[in-house]
Amino acid sequence: MLCVERLCAGYAGGTVLHEVSLRVPPGSVQAVVGRNGAGKSTLVHTIAGLVRASSGRIEIGGVRVAGRQPHRIAQAGVGLVPQGRRVFSRLTVAEHLVLAAAPWRAATPGGEGWTVARILELLPRLAVRLRHRGCELSGGEQQMLAIARALLGQPRVLLLDEPCEGLAPDLAARVRELIGGLAADGLTVLLVEQQLQHAIEIADRVAVLEYGQVVYDRPTAEARTDPAPLTAMLSVAAAPPPPANRPTPRLWADTP
Numbered sequence: 508m509l510c511v512e513r514l515c516a517g518y519a520g521g522t523v524l525h526e527v528s529l530r531v532p533p534g535s536v537q538a539v540v541g542r543n544g545a546g547k548s549t550l551v552h553t554i555a556g557l558v559r560a561s562s563g564r565i566e567i568g569g570v571r572v573a574g575r576q577p578h579r580i581a582q583a584g585v586g587l588v589p590q591g592r593r594v595f596s597r598l599t600v601a602e603h604l605v606l607a608a609a610p611w612r613a614a615t616p617g618g619e620g621w622t623v624a625r626i627l628e629l630l631p632r633l634a635v636r637l638r639h640r641g642c643e644l645s646g647g648e649q650q651m652l653a654i655a656r657a658l659l660g661q662p663r664v665l666l667l668d669e670p671c672e673g674l675a676p677d678l679a680a681r682v683r684e685l686i687g688g689l690a691a692d693g694l695t696v697l698l699v700e701q702q703l704q705h706a707i708e709i710a711d712r713v714a715v716l717e718y719g720q721v722v723y724d725r726p727t728a729e730a731r732t733d734p735a736p737l738t739a740m741l742s743v744a745a746a747p748p749p750p751a752n753r754p755t756p757r758l759w760a761d762t763p
Contacts, residue, residue, distance in 0.1 A: 508533040508663060509531040509565075509566070510529075510564070510566040511530075511554065511564070512563055512566075513526040513528055513562070514553065514565065514573075516558050516559065516563075517558075522719070527550060527563070527716070527720065529697075529714060531695055533663075534690055534692075534693045534695060535711040535712070536698055536711050537698065537710060537711065537714065538706035538707070539697065539716060540699075540701070540703055540741060541716035542741065545717055547668070551587065551699055553565070554666060555580055555581075555587045556577035556579070556580040557577055559574070567664055568663060581662075584664055586664070586666065587666045587668070588650075588657045590669045592649040592650055593653065594644070594656075596642035597641070600641075603652055603656055604626065604655060607655070607656040607659040608623065608659045621661055626658060629655075632647075636648060646674055647678035650671075650682060653670075654670070654682075654685065658689075664694075665694055666697050666699075667696065667699065668699045670682050670686070671700070690709075698710060706727075707731055711726065712726050713730050722740065723737065
């Protein structure tokens with residue numbers, strides 16, 4: 508469903524992603540982990556069209572989307588849940604949901620489309636907060652709203668950028684459970700996650716980004732059996748020096 512092949516992208520003439528390749532089958536969860544500044548957010552922003560790729564290929568269900576404008580990529584079936592939620596502080600939950608409903612595409616053939624009623628059934632906490640503004644919601648409620656907003660775009664591929672960041676453990680577990688349920692229903696998920704344990708708990712595969720390159724991409728069953736190689740890769744103390752012919756991407760390059 509999602510194919511990224513030899514993708515290069517960056518900011519202001521500097522390259523952050525160096526020939527990144529990933530293939531995510533329909534209905535599966537691909538986790539991407541890495542240290543700060545590794546290029547994780549840049550990857551999801553490039554897939555969503557917020558950062559323009561300098562080279563490489565991005566396909567959604569066999570359709571090339573690299574180079575298209577963000578709203579065209581959304582129409583092709585990509586939904587983004589950004590880091591930090593980014594809900595509108597002055598809009599109510601109901602207003603968020605009305606604005607997010609996508610008129611351009613019906614449900615995936617053979618599947619059930621996302622409606623406001625279905626969203627509220629899946630996320631009942633939002634149903635009792637419809638009249639509350641974004642600034643009046645807790646962090647967990649804001650995250651649920653951000654996921655709901657993305658689902659109302661009728662995505663086939665859902666990009667989640669650290670969806671559990673800043674959440675209490677019980678709320679983070681609820682979000683992970685929700686992500687797993689969406690994948691079980693056939694949605695393809697690319698999950699950027701800072702915590703390795705959280706990633707391998709729900710993902711089918713896990714990839715490690717290091718200085719904008721994929722240095723590990725294997726089934727999570729292997730990671731659960733032998734987590735030592737992954738733990739070593741993500742250890743700050745064990746961080747290798749950057750390649751001699753490439754500058755280290757600045758930390759700001761991995762922020763929204």
